[in-house]
Amino acid sequence: MVVDTIRTLKLVSSWVGNRIIQRRRPIIAVFSLTYYCNFYCPMCPFGDPDKSGQIRFAKQNDLTTDQWKLIFEKVSEHCVWSIIEGGEPTSRPDFMELVRYLYGLKMPITLISNCSLLHTIDIQELRKYIQFITCSIDSVYEESYCKVRGVDKATFHRVVKNLKMLKETNFPHYFNSVITKYNTEEFIDQSYFEKAIELGSDAVSLTFVEDRADVNYSLLPDRDTINRVCESILQYSKRNNKPRIMIPDLYFEQILRDGHVTFDECGV
Ligand code: SF4
Incomplete structure:
Protein backbone atom coordinates (compact mmCIF):
# COMPACT_ATOMS: atom_id res chain seq x y z
CA MET A 1 0.00 0.00 0.00
CA VAL A 2 2.87 2.36 0.89
CA VAL A 3 4.53 1.49 -2.40
CA ASP A 4 1.25 2.22 -4.22
CA THR A 5 0.98 5.63 -2.56
CA ILE A 6 4.54 6.51 -3.47
CA ARG A 7 3.89 5.42 -7.06
CA THR A 8 0.75 7.55 -7.24
CA LEU A 9 2.49 10.61 -5.78
CA LYS A 10 5.37 10.26 -8.23
CA LEU A 11 3.03 9.99 -11.21
CA VAL A 12 0.83 12.87 -10.08
CA SER A 13 3.83 15.17 -9.59
CA SER A 14 5.16 14.22 -13.02
CA TRP A 15 1.68 14.96 -14.47
CA VAL A 16 1.60 18.36 -12.70
CA GLY A 17 5.11 19.11 -14.01
CA ASN A 18 3.94 18.38 -17.53
CA ARG A 19 0.90 20.62 -17.12
CA ILE A 20 3.11 23.49 -15.92
CA ILE A 21 5.10 23.31 -19.14
CA GLN A 22 1.81 22.96 -21.03
CA ARG A 23 2.39 19.37 -22.03
CA ARG A 24 -0.89 17.47 -21.84
CA ARG A 25 -0.62 13.91 -20.55
CA PRO A 26 -3.38 11.47 -19.54
CA ILE A 27 -3.74 10.54 -15.88
CA ILE A 28 -6.42 7.85 -16.23
CA ALA A 29 -6.15 5.05 -18.78
CA VAL A 30 -9.25 3.48 -20.32
CA PHE A 31 -8.68 0.01 -21.78
CA SER A 32 -11.43 -1.17 -24.11
CA LEU A 33 -10.57 -4.86 -24.01
CA THR A 34 -12.91 -6.15 -26.69
CA TYR A 35 -15.35 -5.23 -29.45
CA TYR A 36 -17.67 -8.02 -28.34
CA CYS A 37 -20.66 -7.61 -26.05
CA ASN A 38 -23.30 -10.24 -25.32
CA PHE A 39 -26.03 -7.54 -25.03
CA TYR A 40 -28.15 -5.78 -27.66
CA CYS A 41 -28.57 -2.24 -26.28
CA PRO A 42 -29.97 -0.09 -29.11
CA MET A 43 -28.13 3.04 -27.90
CA CYS A 44 -24.72 1.39 -28.19
CA PRO A 45 -22.68 0.31 -31.24
CA PHE A 46 -21.58 -2.82 -29.30
CA GLY A 47 -25.24 -3.84 -29.14
CA ASP A 48 -24.92 -5.02 -32.76
CA PRO A 49 -27.60 -7.73 -33.33
CA ASP A 50 -25.31 -9.70 -35.64
CA LYS A 51 -23.47 -11.49 -32.84
CA SER A 52 -21.63 -14.01 -35.01
CA GLY A 53 -20.36 -11.16 -37.19
CA GLN A 54 -19.33 -9.31 -34.03
CA ILE A 55 -17.48 -12.36 -32.69
CA ARG A 56 -15.64 -12.74 -36.03
CA PHE A 57 -14.72 -9.04 -35.99
CA ALA A 58 -13.54 -9.22 -32.37
CA LYS A 59 -11.43 -12.31 -33.12
CA GLN A 60 -9.71 -10.49 -35.97
CA ASN A 61 -9.33 -7.10 -34.31
CA ASP A 62 -9.14 -7.49 -30.53
CA LEU A 63 -5.62 -7.22 -29.21
CA THR A 64 -4.03 -10.45 -27.99
CA THR A 65 -3.18 -11.16 -24.35
CA ASP A 66 0.49 -10.32 -24.93
CA GLN A 67 -0.31 -7.12 -26.80
CA TRP A 68 -2.49 -5.92 -23.91
CA LYS A 69 0.19 -6.80 -21.39
CA LEU A 70 2.72 -4.73 -23.30
CA ILE A 71 0.32 -1.79 -23.42
CA PHE A 72 -0.42 -2.11 -19.69
CA GLU A 73 3.30 -1.99 -18.94
CA LYS A 74 3.85 1.15 -20.99
CA VAL A 75 0.75 2.95 -19.76
CA SER A 76 1.36 2.10 -16.10
CA GLU A 77 4.51 4.22 -16.24
CA HIS A 78 2.35 7.32 -16.71
CA CYS A 79 -1.21 6.80 -15.46
CA VAL A 80 -2.40 6.59 -11.85
CA TRP A 81 -5.67 4.77 -12.46
CA GLY A 104 0.77 -6.71 -10.65
CA LEU A 105 1.82 -3.38 -12.18
CA LYS A 106 0.20 -1.65 -9.16
CA MET A 107 -2.51 -0.02 -11.22
CA PRO A 108 -5.78 0.59 -9.33
CA ILE A 109 -8.59 -0.75 -11.52
CA THR A 110 -12.25 0.13 -12.10
CA LEU A 111 -14.24 -2.43 -14.05
CA ILE A 112 -17.23 -1.40 -16.16
CA SER A 113 -19.51 -4.36 -16.79
CA ASN A 114 -23.07 -5.31 -17.60
CA ILE A 123 -15.38 -13.23 -7.55
CA GLN A 124 -13.26 -13.54 -4.40
CA GLU A 125 -10.11 -13.45 -6.46
CA LEU A 126 -11.40 -10.53 -8.56
CA ARG A 127 -12.15 -8.65 -5.34
CA LYS A 128 -8.40 -8.60 -4.60
CA TYR A 129 -7.58 -6.78 -7.84
CA ILE A 130 -10.44 -4.40 -8.54
CA GLN A 131 -11.22 -1.22 -6.58
CA PHE A 132 -14.86 -1.18 -7.62
CA ILE A 133 -17.25 -2.22 -10.37
CA THR A 134 -19.42 0.18 -12.30
CA CYS A 135 -22.52 -1.89 -13.02
CA SER A 136 -24.45 -0.83 -16.11
CA ILE A 137 -27.96 -1.17 -14.73
CA ASP A 138 -30.26 0.98 -16.81
CA SER A 139 -33.42 -0.29 -15.16
CA VAL A 140 -34.24 -2.23 -12.01
CA TYR A 141 -37.43 -3.67 -13.53
CA GLU A 142 -37.55 -6.74 -15.72
CA GLU A 143 -39.68 -5.30 -18.53
CA SER A 144 -37.81 -2.00 -18.97
CA TYR A 145 -34.43 -3.67 -18.47
CA CYS A 146 -35.09 -6.20 -21.20
CA LYS A 147 -36.33 -3.47 -23.54
CA VAL A 148 -33.36 -1.15 -22.98
CA ARG A 149 -30.78 -3.93 -23.17
CA GLY A 150 -32.41 -6.15 -25.77
CA VAL A 151 -32.06 -9.27 -23.63
CA ASP A 152 -34.43 -11.94 -22.29
CA LYS A 153 -35.93 -12.22 -18.80
CA ALA A 154 -33.48 -14.94 -17.78
CA THR A 155 -30.59 -12.56 -18.40
CA PHE A 156 -32.21 -9.88 -16.23
CA HIS A 157 -32.59 -12.36 -13.37
CA ARG A 158 -29.02 -13.59 -13.85
CA VAL A 159 -27.78 -10.00 -13.53
CA VAL A 160 -29.83 -9.43 -10.36
CA LYS A 161 -28.40 -12.63 -8.90
CA ASN A 162 -24.87 -11.45 -9.70
CA LEU A 163 -25.58 -8.07 -8.08
CA LYS A 164 -26.71 -9.88 -4.94
CA MET A 165 -23.45 -11.83 -5.04
CA LEU A 166 -21.52 -8.52 -5.15
CA LYS A 167 -23.48 -7.33 -2.15
CA GLU A 168 -22.91 -10.55 -0.21
CA THR A 169 -19.17 -10.48 -0.90
CA ASN A 170 -18.95 -6.76 0.01
CA PHE A 171 -17.59 -5.99 -3.42
CA PRO A 172 -17.69 -2.18 -3.84
CA HIS A 173 -19.96 -1.36 -6.77
CA TYR A 174 -22.24 1.35 -8.01
CA PHE A 175 -24.95 1.61 -10.65
CA ASN A 176 -24.75 3.49 -13.88
CA SER A 177 -27.95 4.12 -15.85
CA VAL A 178 -28.58 5.63 -19.25
CA ILE A 179 -32.00 7.26 -19.21
CA THR A 180 -34.04 6.53 -22.33
CA LYS A 181 -37.75 6.63 -23.11
CA TYR A 182 -37.99 3.06 -21.77
CA ASN A 183 -36.90 3.61 -18.16
CA THR A 184 -38.13 7.08 -17.10
CA GLU A 185 -40.88 5.95 -14.68
CA GLU A 186 -38.52 4.51 -12.08
CA PHE A 187 -36.70 7.86 -11.84
CA ILE A 188 -39.94 9.83 -11.67
CA ASP A 189 -41.30 7.63 -8.86
CA GLN A 190 -37.74 7.30 -7.43
CA SER A 191 -38.00 3.52 -7.01
CA TYR A 192 -34.70 3.07 -8.90
CA PHE A 193 -32.89 4.50 -5.88
CA GLU A 194 -34.55 2.19 -3.36
CA LYS A 195 -33.72 -0.84 -5.47
CA ALA A 196 -30.12 0.32 -5.94
CA ILE A 197 -29.69 0.49 -2.15
CA GLU A 198 -31.32 -2.91 -1.78
CA LEU A 199 -28.78 -4.34 -4.25
CA GLY A 200 -25.83 -2.88 -2.37
CA SER A 201 -25.10 0.21 -4.45
CA ASP A 202 -24.26 3.33 -2.41
CA ALA A 203 -23.97 5.55 -5.45
CA VAL A 204 -25.62 5.95 -8.84
CA SER A 205 -24.59 7.73 -11.98
CA LEU A 206 -27.35 8.88 -14.33
CA THR A 207 -27.19 10.53 -17.73
CA PHE A 208 -29.66 10.90 -20.57
CA VAL A 209 -29.02 8.87 -23.69
CA GLU A 210 -27.15 10.59 -26.49
CA ASP A 211 -28.69 9.77 -29.82
CA ARG A 212 -26.40 7.90 -32.20
CA LEU A 220 -34.75 10.22 -25.90
CA PRO A 221 -37.93 10.71 -23.88
CA ASP A 222 -40.20 13.63 -24.83
CA ARG A 223 -39.47 17.06 -23.40
CA ASP A 224 -42.14 16.94 -20.69
CA THR A 225 -40.93 13.55 -19.43
CA ILE A 226 -37.30 14.71 -19.45
CA ASN A 227 -38.31 17.65 -17.24
CA ARG A 228 -40.19 15.40 -14.83
CA VAL A 229 -37.18 13.06 -14.57
CA CYS A 230 -34.82 16.00 -13.91
CA GLU A 231 -37.10 17.51 -11.25
CA SER A 232 -37.47 14.19 -9.49
CA ILE A 233 -33.74 13.42 -9.48
CA LEU A 234 -32.95 16.92 -8.19
CA GLN A 235 -35.54 16.56 -5.48
CA TYR A 236 -34.12 13.17 -4.48
CA SER A 237 -30.54 14.39 -4.43
CA LYS A 238 -31.43 17.36 -2.19
CA ARG A 239 -33.24 15.19 0.37
CA ASN A 240 -31.15 12.01 0.38
CA ASN A 241 -27.50 11.12 0.49
CA LYS A 242 -27.94 7.41 -0.18
CA PRO A 243 -27.49 6.36 -2.86
CA ARG A 244 -25.30 9.33 -3.65
CA ILE A 245 -26.03 10.77 -7.10
CA MET A 246 -22.65 11.15 -8.71
CA ILE A 247 -23.72 13.46 -11.49
CA PRO A 248 -23.74 17.10 -10.32
CA ASP A 249 -27.12 18.81 -9.86
CA LEU A 250 -25.99 21.33 -12.48
CA TYR A 251 -26.40 18.65 -15.17
CA PHE A 252 -30.14 18.30 -14.47
CA GLU A 253 -30.60 22.03 -13.76
CA GLN A 254 -29.13 22.99 -17.12
CA ILE A 255 -31.30 20.45 -18.96
CA LEU A 256 -34.38 21.84 -17.21
CA ARG A 257 -33.42 25.42 -18.00
CA ASP A 258 -31.79 25.17 -21.44
CA GLY A 259 -32.69 21.71 -22.73
CA HIS A 260 -29.02 20.69 -22.80
CA VAL A 261 -25.83 20.85 -20.75
CA THR A 262 -22.90 23.14 -21.41
CA PHE A 263 -20.24 20.73 -20.18
CA ASP A 264 -19.16 17.16 -20.91
CA GLU A 265 -20.48 14.74 -18.33
CA CYS A 266 -19.19 11.22 -18.26
CA GLY A 267 -21.54 8.78 -16.56
CA VAL A 268 -18.58 6.68 -15.49
S1 SF4 B 1 -24.04 -3.79 -22.23
FE1 SF4 B 1 -22.82 -1.92 -22.45
S2 SF4 B 1 -21.27 -2.39 -24.06
FE2 SF4 B 1 -22.89 -3.97 -24.16
S3 SF4 B 1 -24.28 -3.26 -25.76
FE3 SF4 B 1 -25.07 -2.56 -23.78
S4 SF4 B 1 -24.22 -0.49 -23.45
FE4 SF4 B 1 -23.04 -1.50 -25.10
Missing part, protein backbone atom coordinates in the same frame (compact mmCIF):
# COMPACT_ATOMS: atom_id res chain seq x y z
CA SER A 82 -7.14 2.42 -15.03
CA ILE A 83 -10.64 1.68 -16.26
CA ILE A 84 -11.39 -1.62 -17.97
CA GLU A 85 -14.36 -1.67 -20.30
CA GLY A 86 -15.48 -3.20 -23.61
CA GLY A 87 -17.76 -4.26 -25.23
CA GLU A 88 -18.16 -6.59 -22.31
CA PRO A 89 -14.65 -7.09 -20.86
CA THR A 90 -15.58 -10.14 -18.78
CA SER A 91 -16.41 -12.01 -22.01
CA ARG A 92 -12.72 -12.34 -22.83
CA PRO A 93 -11.43 -15.80 -21.88
CA ASP A 94 -8.20 -14.18 -20.63
CA PHE A 95 -10.04 -11.53 -18.57
CA MET A 96 -8.68 -12.69 -15.20
CA GLU A 97 -5.17 -13.09 -16.57
CA LEU A 98 -5.22 -9.50 -17.81
CA VAL A 99 -6.66 -8.10 -14.57
CA ARG A 100 -4.06 -10.01 -12.55
CA TYR A 101 -1.31 -8.61 -14.75
CA LEU A 102 -2.53 -5.05 -14.43
CA TYR A 103 -2.81 -5.42 -10.68
CA CYS A 115 -22.60 -7.88 -14.79
CA SER A 116 -24.20 -10.75 -16.72
CA LEU A 117 -21.07 -12.94 -16.67
CA LEU A 118 -19.74 -12.27 -13.17
CA HIS A 119 -20.86 -15.70 -12.00
CA THR A 120 -18.36 -17.26 -14.44
CA ILE A 121 -15.47 -15.56 -12.63
CA ASP A 122 -13.85 -16.25 -9.27
CA ALA A 213 -25.59 9.53 -35.52
CA ASP A 214 -25.52 6.17 -37.36
CA VAL A 215 -29.15 5.12 -36.74
CA ASN A 216 -32.49 6.65 -37.67
CA TYR A 217 -34.29 6.34 -34.33
CA SER A 218 -34.22 8.33 -31.12
CA LEU A 219 -34.37 6.87 -27.63
Whole structure:
Protein backbone atom coordinates (compact mmCIF):
# COMPACT_ATOMS: atom_id res chain seq x y z
CA MET A 1 0.00 0.00 0.00
CA VAL A 2 2.87 2.36 0.89
CA VAL A 3 4.53 1.49 -2.40
CA ASP A 4 1.25 2.22 -4.22
CA THR A 5 0.98 5.63 -2.56
CA ILE A 6 4.54 6.51 -3.47
CA ARG A 7 3.89 5.42 -7.06
CA THR A 8 0.75 7.55 -7.24
CA LEU A 9 2.49 10.61 -5.78
CA LYS A 10 5.37 10.26 -8.23
CA LEU A 11 3.03 9.99 -11.21
CA VAL A 12 0.83 12.87 -10.08
CA SER A 13 3.83 15.17 -9.59
CA SER A 14 5.16 14.22 -13.02
CA TRP A 15 1.68 14.96 -14.47
CA VAL A 16 1.60 18.36 -12.70
CA GLY A 17 5.11 19.11 -14.01
CA ASN A 18 3.94 18.38 -17.53
CA ARG A 19 0.90 20.62 -17.12
CA ILE A 20 3.11 23.49 -15.92
CA ILE A 21 5.10 23.31 -19.14
CA GLN A 22 1.81 22.96 -21.03
CA ARG A 23 2.39 19.37 -22.03
CA ARG A 24 -0.89 17.47 -21.84
CA ARG A 25 -0.62 13.91 -20.55
CA PRO A 26 -3.38 11.47 -19.54
CA ILE A 27 -3.74 10.54 -15.88
CA ILE A 28 -6.42 7.85 -16.23
CA ALA A 29 -6.15 5.05 -18.78
CA VAL A 30 -9.25 3.48 -20.32
CA PHE A 31 -8.68 0.01 -21.78
CA SER A 32 -11.43 -1.17 -24.11
CA LEU A 33 -10.57 -4.86 -24.01
CA THR A 34 -12.91 -6.15 -26.69
CA TYR A 35 -15.35 -5.23 -29.45
CA TYR A 36 -17.67 -8.02 -28.34
CA CYS A 37 -20.66 -7.61 -26.05
CA ASN A 38 -23.30 -10.24 -25.32
CA PHE A 39 -26.03 -7.54 -25.03
CA TYR A 40 -28.15 -5.78 -27.66
CA CYS A 41 -28.57 -2.24 -26.28
CA PRO A 42 -29.97 -0.09 -29.11
CA MET A 43 -28.13 3.04 -27.90
CA CYS A 44 -24.72 1.39 -28.19
CA PRO A 45 -22.68 0.31 -31.24
CA PHE A 46 -21.58 -2.82 -29.30
CA GLY A 47 -25.24 -3.84 -29.14
CA ASP A 48 -24.92 -5.02 -32.76
CA PRO A 49 -27.60 -7.73 -33.33
CA ASP A 50 -25.31 -9.70 -35.64
CA LYS A 51 -23.47 -11.49 -32.84
CA SER A 52 -21.63 -14.01 -35.01
CA GLY A 53 -20.36 -11.16 -37.19
CA GLN A 54 -19.33 -9.31 -34.03
CA ILE A 55 -17.48 -12.36 -32.69
CA ARG A 56 -15.64 -12.74 -36.03
CA PHE A 57 -14.72 -9.04 -35.99
CA ALA A 58 -13.54 -9.22 -32.37
CA LYS A 59 -11.43 -12.31 -33.12
CA GLN A 60 -9.71 -10.49 -35.97
CA ASN A 61 -9.33 -7.10 -34.31
CA ASP A 62 -9.14 -7.49 -30.53
CA LEU A 63 -5.62 -7.22 -29.21
CA THR A 64 -4.03 -10.45 -27.99
CA THR A 65 -3.18 -11.16 -24.35
CA ASP A 66 0.49 -10.32 -24.93
CA GLN A 67 -0.31 -7.12 -26.80
CA TRP A 68 -2.49 -5.92 -23.91
CA LYS A 69 0.19 -6.80 -21.39
CA LEU A 70 2.72 -4.73 -23.30
CA ILE A 71 0.32 -1.79 -23.42
CA PHE A 72 -0.42 -2.11 -19.69
CA GLU A 73 3.30 -1.99 -18.94
CA LYS A 74 3.85 1.15 -20.99
CA VAL A 75 0.75 2.95 -19.76
CA SER A 76 1.36 2.10 -16.10
CA GLU A 77 4.51 4.22 -16.24
CA HIS A 78 2.35 7.32 -16.71
CA CYS A 79 -1.21 6.80 -15.46
CA VAL A 80 -2.40 6.59 -11.85
CA TRP A 81 -5.67 4.77 -12.46
CA SER A 82 -7.14 2.42 -15.03
CA ILE A 83 -10.64 1.68 -16.26
CA ILE A 84 -11.39 -1.62 -17.97
CA GLU A 85 -14.36 -1.67 -20.30
CA GLY A 86 -15.48 -3.20 -23.61
CA GLY A 87 -17.76 -4.26 -25.23
CA GLU A 88 -18.16 -6.59 -22.31
CA PRO A 89 -14.65 -7.09 -20.86
CA THR A 90 -15.58 -10.14 -18.78
CA SER A 91 -16.41 -12.01 -22.01
CA ARG A 92 -12.72 -12.34 -22.83
CA PRO A 93 -11.43 -15.80 -21.88
CA ASP A 94 -8.20 -14.18 -20.63
CA PHE A 95 -10.04 -11.53 -18.57
CA MET A 96 -8.68 -12.69 -15.20
CA GLU A 97 -5.17 -13.09 -16.57
CA LEU A 98 -5.22 -9.50 -17.81
CA VAL A 99 -6.66 -8.10 -14.57
CA ARG A 100 -4.06 -10.01 -12.55
CA TYR A 101 -1.31 -8.61 -14.75
CA LEU A 102 -2.53 -5.05 -14.43
CA TYR A 103 -2.81 -5.42 -10.68
CA GLY A 104 0.77 -6.71 -10.65
CA LEU A 105 1.82 -3.38 -12.18
CA LYS A 106 0.20 -1.65 -9.16
CA MET A 107 -2.51 -0.02 -11.22
CA PRO A 108 -5.78 0.59 -9.33
CA ILE A 109 -8.59 -0.75 -11.52
CA THR A 110 -12.25 0.13 -12.10
CA LEU A 111 -14.24 -2.43 -14.05
CA ILE A 112 -17.23 -1.40 -16.16
CA SER A 113 -19.51 -4.36 -16.79
CA ASN A 114 -23.07 -5.31 -17.60
CA CYS A 115 -22.60 -7.88 -14.79
CA SER A 116 -24.20 -10.75 -16.72
CA LEU A 117 -21.07 -12.94 -16.67
CA LEU A 118 -19.74 -12.27 -13.17
CA HIS A 119 -20.86 -15.70 -12.00
CA THR A 120 -18.36 -17.26 -14.44
CA ILE A 121 -15.47 -15.56 -12.63
CA ASP A 122 -13.85 -16.25 -9.27
CA ILE A 123 -15.38 -13.23 -7.55
CA GLN A 124 -13.26 -13.54 -4.40
CA GLU A 125 -10.11 -13.45 -6.46
CA LEU A 126 -11.40 -10.53 -8.56
CA ARG A 127 -12.15 -8.65 -5.34
CA LYS A 128 -8.40 -8.60 -4.60
CA TYR A 129 -7.58 -6.78 -7.84
CA ILE A 130 -10.44 -4.40 -8.54
CA GLN A 131 -11.22 -1.22 -6.58
CA PHE A 132 -14.86 -1.18 -7.62
CA ILE A 133 -17.25 -2.22 -10.37
CA THR A 134 -19.42 0.18 -12.30
CA CYS A 135 -22.52 -1.89 -13.02
CA SER A 136 -24.45 -0.83 -16.11
CA ILE A 137 -27.96 -1.17 -14.73
CA ASP A 138 -30.26 0.98 -16.81
CA SER A 139 -33.42 -0.29 -15.16
CA VAL A 140 -34.24 -2.23 -12.01
CA TYR A 141 -37.43 -3.67 -13.53
CA GLU A 142 -37.55 -6.74 -15.72
CA GLU A 143 -39.68 -5.30 -18.53
CA SER A 144 -37.81 -2.00 -18.97
CA TYR A 145 -34.43 -3.67 -18.47
CA CYS A 146 -35.09 -6.20 -21.20
CA LYS A 147 -36.33 -3.47 -23.54
CA VAL A 148 -33.36 -1.15 -22.98
CA ARG A 149 -30.78 -3.93 -23.17
CA GLY A 150 -32.41 -6.15 -25.77
CA VAL A 151 -32.06 -9.27 -23.63
CA ASP A 152 -34.43 -11.94 -22.29
CA LYS A 153 -35.93 -12.22 -18.80
CA ALA A 154 -33.48 -14.94 -17.78
CA THR A 155 -30.59 -12.56 -18.40
CA PHE A 156 -32.21 -9.88 -16.23
CA HIS A 157 -32.59 -12.36 -13.37
CA ARG A 158 -29.02 -13.59 -13.85
CA VAL A 159 -27.78 -10.00 -13.53
CA VAL A 160 -29.83 -9.43 -10.36
CA LYS A 161 -28.40 -12.63 -8.90
CA ASN A 162 -24.87 -11.45 -9.70
CA LEU A 163 -25.58 -8.07 -8.08
CA LYS A 164 -26.71 -9.88 -4.94
CA MET A 165 -23.45 -11.83 -5.04
CA LEU A 166 -21.52 -8.52 -5.15
CA LYS A 167 -23.48 -7.33 -2.15
CA GLU A 168 -22.91 -10.55 -0.21
CA THR A 169 -19.17 -10.48 -0.90
CA ASN A 170 -18.95 -6.76 0.01
CA PHE A 171 -17.59 -5.99 -3.42
CA PRO A 172 -17.69 -2.18 -3.84
CA HIS A 173 -19.96 -1.36 -6.77
CA TYR A 174 -22.24 1.35 -8.01
CA PHE A 175 -24.95 1.61 -10.65
CA ASN A 176 -24.75 3.49 -13.88
CA SER A 177 -27.95 4.12 -15.85
CA VAL A 178 -28.58 5.63 -19.25
CA ILE A 179 -32.00 7.26 -19.21
CA THR A 180 -34.04 6.53 -22.33
CA LYS A 181 -37.75 6.63 -23.11
CA TYR A 182 -37.99 3.06 -21.77
CA ASN A 183 -36.90 3.61 -18.16
CA THR A 184 -38.13 7.08 -17.10
CA GLU A 185 -40.88 5.95 -14.68
CA GLU A 186 -38.52 4.51 -12.08
CA PHE A 187 -36.70 7.86 -11.84
CA ILE A 188 -39.94 9.83 -11.67
CA ASP A 189 -41.30 7.63 -8.86
CA GLN A 190 -37.74 7.30 -7.43
CA SER A 191 -38.00 3.52 -7.01
CA TYR A 192 -34.70 3.07 -8.90
CA PHE A 193 -32.89 4.50 -5.88
CA GLU A 194 -34.55 2.19 -3.36
CA LYS A 195 -33.72 -0.84 -5.47
CA ALA A 196 -30.12 0.32 -5.94
CA ILE A 197 -29.69 0.49 -2.15
CA GLU A 198 -31.32 -2.91 -1.78
CA LEU A 199 -28.78 -4.34 -4.25
CA GLY A 200 -25.83 -2.88 -2.37
CA SER A 201 -25.10 0.21 -4.45
CA ASP A 202 -24.26 3.33 -2.41
CA ALA A 203 -23.97 5.55 -5.45
CA VAL A 204 -25.62 5.95 -8.84
CA SER A 205 -24.59 7.73 -11.98
CA LEU A 206 -27.35 8.88 -14.33
CA THR A 207 -27.19 10.53 -17.73
CA PHE A 208 -29.66 10.90 -20.57
CA VAL A 209 -29.02 8.87 -23.69
CA GLU A 210 -27.15 10.59 -26.49
CA ASP A 211 -28.69 9.77 -29.82
CA ARG A 212 -26.40 7.90 -32.20
CA ALA A 213 -25.59 9.53 -35.52
CA ASP A 214 -25.52 6.17 -37.36
CA VAL A 215 -29.15 5.12 -36.74
CA ASN A 216 -32.49 6.65 -37.67
CA TYR A 217 -34.29 6.34 -34.33
CA SER A 218 -34.22 8.33 -31.12
CA LEU A 219 -34.37 6.87 -27.63
CA LEU A 220 -34.75 10.22 -25.90
CA PRO A 221 -37.93 10.71 -23.88
CA ASP A 222 -40.20 13.63 -24.83
CA ARG A 223 -39.47 17.06 -23.40
CA ASP A 224 -42.14 16.94 -20.69
CA THR A 225 -40.93 13.55 -19.43
CA ILE A 226 -37.30 14.71 -19.45
CA ASN A 227 -38.31 17.65 -17.24
CA ARG A 228 -40.19 15.40 -14.83
CA VAL A 229 -37.18 13.06 -14.57
CA CYS A 230 -34.82 16.00 -13.91
CA GLU A 231 -37.10 17.51 -11.25
CA SER A 232 -37.47 14.19 -9.49
CA ILE A 233 -33.74 13.42 -9.48
CA LEU A 234 -32.95 16.92 -8.19
CA GLN A 235 -35.54 16.56 -5.48
CA TYR A 236 -34.12 13.17 -4.48
CA SER A 237 -30.54 14.39 -4.43
CA LYS A 238 -31.43 17.36 -2.19
CA ARG A 239 -33.24 15.19 0.37
CA ASN A 240 -31.15 12.01 0.38
CA ASN A 241 -27.50 11.12 0.49
CA LYS A 242 -27.94 7.41 -0.18
CA PRO A 243 -27.49 6.36 -2.86
CA ARG A 244 -25.30 9.33 -3.65
CA ILE A 245 -26.03 10.77 -7.10
CA MET A 246 -22.65 11.15 -8.71
CA ILE A 247 -23.72 13.46 -11.49
CA PRO A 248 -23.74 17.10 -10.32
CA ASP A 249 -27.12 18.81 -9.86
CA LEU A 250 -25.99 21.33 -12.48
CA TYR A 251 -26.40 18.65 -15.17
CA PHE A 252 -30.14 18.30 -14.47
CA GLU A 253 -30.60 22.03 -13.76
CA GLN A 254 -29.13 22.99 -17.12
CA ILE A 255 -31.30 20.45 -18.96
CA LEU A 256 -34.38 21.84 -17.21
CA ARG A 257 -33.42 25.42 -18.00
CA ASP A 258 -31.79 25.17 -21.44
CA GLY A 259 -32.69 21.71 -22.73
CA HIS A 260 -29.02 20.69 -22.80
CA VAL A 261 -25.83 20.85 -20.75
CA THR A 262 -22.90 23.14 -21.41
CA PHE A 263 -20.24 20.73 -20.18
CA ASP A 264 -19.16 17.16 -20.91
CA GLU A 265 -20.48 14.74 -18.33
CA CYS A 266 -19.19 11.22 -18.26
CA GLY A 267 -21.54 8.78 -16.56
CA VAL A 268 -18.58 6.68 -15.49
S1 SF4 B 1 -24.04 -3.79 -22.23
FE1 SF4 B 1 -22.82 -1.92 -22.45
S2 SF4 B 1 -21.27 -2.39 -24.06
FE2 SF4 B 1 -22.89 -3.97 -24.16
S3 SF4 B 1 -24.28 -3.26 -25.76
FE3 SF4 B 1 -25.07 -2.56 -23.78
S4 SF4 B 1 -24.22 -0.49 -23.45
FE4 SF4 B 1 -23.04 -1.50 -25.10
